[in-house]
Amino acid sequence: MGLHEQLEELKEKSLHEISHADHLKKLDAVRVNILGKKGPLTEILRGMKDIPKADRPKVGELSNRVRDNITEAIEKRRSELEKAITEKKLADEEIDVTLPGKPVSQGQPHVIQQIIDNIEDLFLGMGYQVIQGPEVETDKYNFEMLNLPKDHPARDMQDTFYITDEILMRSQTSPVQARTMEKHDFSKGPLKMISPGVVYRRDTDDATHSHQFHQVEGLVIDKHITMGDLKGTLETLAKELFGDRFEVRLRPSYFPFTEPSVEADVTCFNCMGKGCSVCKHTGWIEVLGAGMVHPNVLKMAGVDPEVYGGFAFGLGPDRFAMLRYGVDDIRNFYLNDVRFLTQFSKKG
Amino acid sequence: MKVSYNWLKEYFDLDVAPKVLAEKIERTAVEVDEVTRAADGLKKIIVGHTLDVQPHPNSDHLNICQVDVGEDEPIQIVCGAPNVAKDQDVIVAMHGARIKDNVKIKRSKMRGEQSNGMICALQEIGFDEKVVPKEYVNGIYVFPEDSHVKPGEPVYSYLGMDDDVIDTSVTPNRGDLFSMDGNAYEIGAIYDKVPAMNHRALETTDDSTDIKALLKIQIDAKEDVQAYQMGIVQHVNIVPSPFWLQVRLMTAGVRPINNVVDVTNYIMLKYGQPLHAFDYDKLTEKEIHVGYSPAKTKFVTLDGEERELRATDLMIKDGERNIAMAGVMGGLDTEITPETKTVVIESAIFDPIKIRKTARYHVLHSEASMRFERGVNPATVTAALEEALELTAQFGHGKAVVNHLSAVDPEPKEVQVKLDLTRINHVLGTDLSVQDVTNIMRRLQFSTKVSGESFTITVPARRWDIHIPADILEEIARLYGYDNLPSTLPTGATTIGRLTTSQQVIRGARHILQGSGLNQAMSYGLTTAEKAKMFMLQSSEETKLAFPMSQDHAILRMNLISGLLDDVAYNVARKVSNVALYEQGRVFYRTADVDRPNEVEHIAGAITGSLATKSWYQKEVPVDFYQLKGIVSLLLHDLNFKETVSFVANKKRPEMHPGRTADIFLGDQVIGFMGQVHPQIEKQFKIPETYVFELNLQAILEAPKNIQHYEPISKYPAITRDVALLIDKNITNTDIVAALRSKSSHHLETIQLFDVYEGKHIPEHKKSVAYTLTYRDKHNTLTEDEVNKEFDQAIEALKNTFEVEIR
Numbered sequence A: 001m002g003l004h005e006q007l008e009e010l011k012e013k014s015l016h017e018i019s020h021a022d023h024l025k026k027l028d029a030v031r032v033n034i035l036g037k038k039g040p041l042t043e044i045l046r047g048m049k050d051i052p053k054a055d056r057p058k059v060g061e062l063s064n065r066v067r068d069n070i071t072e073a074i075e076k077r078r079s080e081l082e083k084a085i086t087e088k089k090l091a092d093e094e095i096d097v098t099l100p101g102k103p104v105s106q107g108q109p110h111v112i113q114q115i116i117d118n119i120e121d122l123f124l125g126m127g128y129q130v131i132q133g134p135e136v137e138t139d140k141y142n143f144e145m146l147n148l149p150k151d152h153p154a155r156d157m158q159d160t161f162y163i164t165d166e167i168l169m170r171s172q173t174s175p176v177q178a179r180t181m182e183k184h185d186f187s188k189g190p191l192k193m194i195s196p197g198v199v200y201r202r203d204t205d206d207a208t209h210s211h212q213f214h215q216v217e218g219l220v221i222d223k224h225i226t227m228g229d230l231k232g233t234l235e236t237l238a239k240e241l242f243g244d245r246f247e248v249r250l251r252p253s254y255f256p257f258t259e260p261s262v263e264a265d266v267t268c269f270n271c272m273g274k275g276c277s278v279c280k281h282t283g284w285i286e287v288l289g290a291g292m293v294h295p296n297v298l299k300m301a302g303v304d305p306e307v308y309g310g311f312a313f314g315l316g317p318d319r320f321a322m323l324r325y326g327v328d329d330i331r332n333f334y335l336n337d338v339r340f341l342t343q344f345s346k347k348g
Numbered sequence B: 001m002k003v004s005y006n007w008l009k010e011y012f013d014l015d016v017a018p019k020v021l022a023e024k025i026e027r028t029a030v031e032v033d034e035v036t037r038a039a040d041g042l043k044k045i046i047v048g049h050t051l052d053v054q055p056h057p058n059s060d061h062l063n064i065c066q067v068d069v070g071e072d073e074p075i076q077i078v079c080g081a082p083n084v085a086k087d088q089d090v091i092v093a094m095h096g097a098r099i100k101d102n103v104k105i106k107r108s109k110m111r112g113e114q115s116n117g118m119i120c121a122l123q124e125i126g127f128d129e130k131v132v133p134k135e136y137v138n139g140i141y142v143f144p145e146d147s148h149v150k151p152g153e154p155v156y157s158y159l160g161m162d163d164d165v166i167d168t169s170v171t172p173n174r175g176d177l178f179s180m181d182g183n184a185y186e187i188g189a190i191y192d193k194v195p196a197m198n199h200r201a202l203e204t205t206d207d208s209t210d211i212k213a214l215l216k217i218q219i220d221a222k223e224d225v226q227a228y229q230m231g232i233v234q235h236v237n238i239v240p241s242p243f244w245l246q247v248r249l250m251t252a253g254v255r256p257i258n259n260v261v262d263v264t265n266y267i268m269l270k271y272g273q274p275l276h277a278f279d280y281d282k283l284t285e286k287e288i289h290v291g292y293s294p295a296k297t298k299f300v301t302l303d304g305e306e307r308e309l310r311a312t313d314l315m316i317k318d319g320e321r322n323i324a325m326a327g328v329m330g331g332l333d334t335e336i337t338p339e340t341k342t343v344v345i346e347s348a349i350f351d352p353i354k355i356r357k358t359a360r361y362h363v364l365h366s367e368a369s370m371r372f373e374r375g376v377n378p379a380t381v382t383a384a385l386e387e388a389l390e391l392t393a394q395f396g397h398g399k400a401v402v403n404h405l406s407a408v409d410p411e412p413k414e415v416q417v418k419l420d421l422t423r424i425n426h427v428l429g430t431d432l433s434v435q436d437v438t439n440i441m442r443r444l445q446f447s448t449k450v451s452g453e454s455f456t457i458t459v460p461a462r463r464w465d466i467h468i469p470a471d472i473l474e475e476i477a478r479l480y481g482y483d484n485l486p487s488t489l490p491t492g493a494t495t496i497g498r499l500t501t502s503q504q505v506i507r508g509a510r511h512i513l514q515g516s517g518l519n520q521a522m523s524y525g526l527t528t529a530e531k532a533k534m535f536m537l538q539s540s541e542e543t544k545l546a547f548p549m550s551q552d553h554a555i556l557r558m559n560l561i562s563g564l565l566d567d568v569a570y571n572v573a574r575k576v577s578n579v580a581l582y583e584q585g586r587v588f589y590r591t592a593d594v595d596r597p598n599e600v601e602h603i604a605g606a607i608t609g610s611l612a613t614k615s616w617y618q619k620e621v622p623v624d625f626y627q628l629k630g631i632v633s634l635l636l637h638d639l640n641f642k643e644t645v646s647f648v649a650n651k652k653r654p655e656m657h658p659g660r661t662a663d664i665f666l667g668d669q670v671i672g673f674m675g676q677v678h679p680q681i682e683k684q685f686k687i688p689e690t691y692v693f694e695l696n697l698q699a700i701l702e703a704p705k706n707i708q709h710y711e712p713i714s715k716y717p718a719i720t721r722d723v724a725l726l727i728d729k730n731i732t733n734t735d736i737v738a739a740l741r742s743k744s745s746h747h748l749e750t751i752q753l754f755d756v757y758e759g760k761h762i763p764e765h766k767k768s769v770a771y772t773l774t775y776r777d778k779h780n781t782l783t784e785d786e787v788n789k790e791f792d793q794a795i796e797a798l799k800n801t802f803e804v805e806i807r
Helices: A003-020 A024-035 A040-050 A053-092 A111-125 A153-158 A175-183 A227-242 A295-300 A317-325 B018-028 B180-191 B243-251 B259-271 B352-361 B367-374 B378-395 B421-428 B434-444 B469-480 B501-515 B561-573 B625-637 B679-685 B697-702 B733-742 B784-801
Strands: A136-138 A167-169 A191-200 A212-222 A248-252 A258-267 A284-293 A309-315 B002-004 B031-037 B043-055 B063-068 B075-079 B089-098 B108-110 B113-115 B117-120 B164-169 B216-219 B225-234 B275-279 B287-291 B298-300 B306-308 B315-318 B321-325 B343-350 B399-401 B405-408 B415-420 B447-451 B454-459 B579-589 B598-608 B610-612 B645-649 B656-666 B669-677 B690-696 B719-728 B748-757 B766-775 B804-806
Touching: A003 A024, A003 A040, A003 A053, A024 A040, A024 A053, A040 A053, A111 A191, A111 A212, A111 A227, A111 A317, A175 A191, A175 A212, A175 A295, A212 A227, A212 A317, A227 A248, A227 A258, A227 A284, A227 A309, A227 A317, A227 B421, A248 B018, A258 A309, A258 B469, A284 A295, A284 A317, A309 A317, B002 B180, B002 B243, B018 B031, B018 B164, B018 B180, B043 B117, B063 B117, B075 B113, B075 B117, B180 B259, B180 B434, B216 B225, B216 B405, B225 B287, B225 B378, B243 B259, B259 B275, B259 B367, B259 B378, B275 B321, B275 B378, B343 B352, B343 B378, B352 B367, B378 B399, B415 B421, B415 B469, B421 B434, B421 B469, B434 B447, B434 B454, B434 B469, B501 B579, B501 B598, B501 B625, B501 B697, B561 B579, B561 B598, B561 B679, B561 B690, B598 B625, B598 B697, B625 B645, B625 B656, B625 B669, B625 B690, B669 B679, B669 B697, B690 B697, B719 B784, B733 B748, B733 B766, B733 B784, B766 B784, B784 B804
Parallel strands: B216 B287
Antiparallel strands: A136 A167, A191 A212, A212 A309, A248 A258, A258 A284, A284 A309, B002 B164, B031 B164, B043 B063, B043 B089, B063 B075, B089 B117, B108 B113, B225 B343, B225 B399, B225 B405, B275 B343, B287 B315, B298 B306, B315 B321, B415 B454, B447 B454, B579 B598, B598 B690, B645 B656, B656 B669, B669 B690, B719 B766, B719 B804, B748 B766
């Protein structure tokens, strides 16, 4: 058998062995076996010296080609085997992607806090300050400075917890109006503020009454503030809290510290104005009280009502939350049942 | 006030549907609670006439009635009412009728006798028992002769049940809307109509008697009486009032009583002027005094209640004897009875505040007191009295006495308000013309003088709520229509809207606690005496309500934890065993020398059960001290204090576990505490093992903070050394770390505890602890030798400080 034939035979044999190597170690053994120093190819090449010089380039070329073919076959087989290994590994690593994820525990802000934050952010964006006032107030700020002298019948509208004759639990956030107006330096520009906080009333707790609840007061005082500005501001607020499709209507009302006084209704969120049991078939739901600041209130706070004027409004986040989420018992807000607290997703 | 649509139609032609009218009232004047029509939902309820009534043979209380219901033949109805009798006009619910609450009436047999319907009481067809004439409360209703009912006709129009009643919710300033006259003026202004005021003058007079010979009036409390008049009607027969008047009263929610009392109530509804009628013959002195009685005098009011008077309750007296609480309620002694022959009617105006105080103190809120509190029209005191006298004379077949007495003449004051057009448009944001404004004033019947663009408006006495330009602005705005106002936002100088630093810190603290898995709770600021003073961070006097409604909410809280524990208990009782809550709010500290407490912002938390609950990949990990400490540390770390925060064991907090409580220091100031609630207290609250913290946010807000700046990241490697120690159990981590640091240079970057073990294989009173010490030189590479030397020094320092075995 000539060298030529030997090489061809080796090639055939090697390719067969390579293709039958079923794992990397075997393939490696095949490689060492064939291409190694003691391997048949080396052996054959050693026989080169015995063939005529003229034939040597041809045989050399052939042997190189055979070696290349074998090497190539080995590499190809190697990558096949590696791929199979990887695939097997991946198959082994397969998991049930439907198992629940590991929970990251995240607490919720209280639903009333969410509404207050929402309102604060809206008004901050419109250039208002957020000002907190004391929860234990004096009769002077809670009533008298708001045009509610002692024995005013409107004091009945908000029966109050007194501590002494002059000190009480504030029954509204409105006293913050008077306190802020007194301090504000109008030469430095208009006063625009909101004041969220807790208020207290002499009420027996039941589904719709709570001796403690929240209010957000709003006040704007400047040289040229109109009732149209009040209307526009309340519309902006309603759209922020409820959505763009909501309309606001104003109705006359009475508060001693505003004149004119209005109550604001928004489109019933339940029926979108068609009339349902929630809105007593009116299509509207009362959400806040407002008005143009009474000149007496301005005067008492040392603000000249001939030069300055403005509007004030007050709303109840508890009521908002009840309306918006259909909460049927106000006491839920203060029982802090975890199953209740965690229902109100922030983005909802 | 219940405003009858039919009654309103007597003032002008109303061509608007009642619901539309109600909506208009609501948008222009006052809120409307509801619009009702009593006949709604009722069916086949007609007038019947009892032709024959015989006792039921098988019953001791039923009667078999033959009733003419306008058909060819009478029908038979079995009736159980005690007052059914022959020849009565009654209310019959026919077969197929619907009565109150949609109850259906069917033909049936009652103890063997056919009954083809039901003879009804007023309550059965929807009348409130409060308005049903007393004699018909416990039986069927019988139409009086002057009702002129016809058998077979529906009862609705006879009984005013087809009237629409608009129930308004009158605001305290609009006392004028507690009268039909006032409502007529208001609706007239809304629809630009002039109401016809049908005030009846006094005609039935008797010149032969001088009233001054019959009665004297003396006003002792002049400052509290703005008007006081009395008239007398003699030879009155006390009988039921005319049917139309009874119906009118029932529609308005008032029970008909007799002709005299009904007239006073009718006049009150019409004019808004409360009246009171006395039985003249029961007055022994015939000398009326308006003044005060000594405190604690007993007085029995019309409702039969004996009341103890205060020296400040304004009283009407006959000589020395009290006969009425002025403006609130009359006395039982002098009330009108069927035997009354001579009637004294009082028409007056009393001080609203006096009336309000008396009504409130005695919890006697009558229709009269409600009106006096909100004001009464001084222009119609006399007219109301005169019409009352006239009607009493007419309905009682008596004669009115001429020249009623006027002890205090009413003084109807007209108020003038000046206002100009610029101001109006400036405040309302409108573009009204002079004509627009004068039109609105004309509709209100306010006379207006115009000079250029300035108005001088004269407000009649019947609108006593209007005094100043702002009041007129409201009239203009509401009649112009709030819907017609433009919708704008304030313009003017720009203002910056931003949260203050404190507000930002508080928001930040809330976010951190939420991020740590705690839900925000909101508890009550008012609590029990006991809970108010638990878990106190500092000593304080308690602040009490003067008149709490319950002992549960009587004292202002001085801690947040007790509220959170109530919440934990609420949850645990409902099988919610994993509870993690925080609250941010105020506590109220007070010093003994002041009445008003200082309000301090606190933040507190409570956790129980587990924050990492049992799941498919892990076992439930119960909460413990260190979990809460991690949360508190994160919160405090985030605040970037200049001074060091430290946790120091405190065994003396009475509500806390003595071995598991730490005070939290900022520098040398205690800013809060944390730990496990004392098992005794846990038992008291009925809660399982619970960990709590409370921090004084105010102190945290005020504490100096570091200014943040960038720290270059060292490019030189760190080298670590681990050490494990066997040490006395009572040596704290802080002590060990301090000892390790004591002889170390700035190369010792961190000391991290990575193991603590007590128990098996460790001697009693000992613990095994292990630390990793990390060394780094920020500017050079540290050599092994340098590190070894420093590490050895640190260990040496430890050995010198404590008895310790290095393992």
